[in-house]
Amino acid sequence: MASTQGFGSHPENINRKGAPQREWTWAGIVEKEVERLGGKELGTRKEKLKKTMVKKMIELVLKGDVQAFRELSNRTDGSPKQTVDTNFGFKKETLEKIEELTKSILDKNE
Secondary structure (H helix, E strand, O other), X not given: OOOOOOOOOOHHHXXXXXXXXXXXXXXXXXXXXXXXXXXXXXXXXXXXXXXXXXXHHHHHHHXXXXXXXXXXXXXXXXXXXXOOOOOOOOOHHHHHHHHHHHHHHHHHHO
C-alpha cells in the first residue's frame, strides 16, 4: 500500500490514480449542486434533475443551437482531436544555415 505521509489523518484524500479529484472537475461541481438542490435523501429527485438538464440540452440542439450541440457531443463523444502543423515552411538552405551557425556558436563556447 502506498505511503500516506503528508496527508495527516486524511489518507482518503490521496489520489492514487492521478486523475483530477472529483470535486474540482465539471462533473464533480455539477454533482455537488445537484446534491444541494435535490438533497442526499431524495435520490429520485436528483435523477429527475439530471434527466431534466439533459432533456433541455437536447431540446436546444433540436432548435438548432450550435453551442448546445457542441457541448452535448463533447460530453458524449469527447472533444475532437486537434493537430498542430509544425511545418514552418523553411527552405533546406535556411535550415542548413541555422545548423551551421548553431555549430559555430557551440564550438566557440567549448
